[in-house]
Amino acid sequence: MTDATPLTIYRCAVRPEWVDYNGHMRDAFYLLIFSFATDALLDRIGLGDSVRTARERSVYTLEAHINYLREVRQGMRVRVDVRLLASDAKRLHLYLEMHVDDADGADAPVSVSEQMLLHVDTRGGAKSVPFDADVAGQVAALHATQRDGPPPAYAGRVIGLPVRR
Structure with a gap:
């Protein structure tokens, strides 16, 4: 049974x-928050800092798409939810949603990010x-x-202007 x-x-x-001159969170900081969330995910699947250091392994971001859906202002508390859409022996395909924790009953995301991460050997x-077997097991679970x-x-969204014919 799945959850x-x-x-x-x-x-x-x-x-x-x-926060920028408009009183909104700057676009770069959405990615920073999503980056911190991926770090937390790495901890969750057994690739925390001490493991990465000891095994000389890491995860690199190959691609990241961000959709800015609603304004976020100073002091707001946000949370990031993650879904692992797919994985293979070396990659993780993630979908992250940022929500305002105290959003007046509405829980629509304020931003989403789709990312592809790659597991690498950092030695030269x-x-x-x-992924090592223990990490691969956590990913599969x-x-x-x-x-x-x-x-x-x-x-799966693509950036582009419609082509006029």
Whole structure:
């Protein structure tokens, strides 16, 4: 049986230095928060800092798409939920949703990010390598709980202007 519920992986408050001249969180800080969330996910699947250091392994982001859906202001508390959409021996395909924790009853995301991560050996050249068996097991277990979820609203989108004919 699967749960299919996204995993809340990270929470924080929007800091004053993250806010721009319009009073909104700057676009770069959405990615920073999503990056912190992926770090938390790495901890969850057994690839925390001490393991990465000892095994000389890491995870690199190959691609990241961000959709900015609603304004986020200073002091707001946000949370990031993650879904593992797919994985293979070396890669993770993630879907992250940022929500305002105290959003007046509405729980629509304020931003989403779809990301592709690659597992690498950091010894000279950062060559891609399969996940170690213990990490691969954690990845498989997480995916098993989430694979039957509804299709993510913003996954698979392409950036581009419509072509006029």
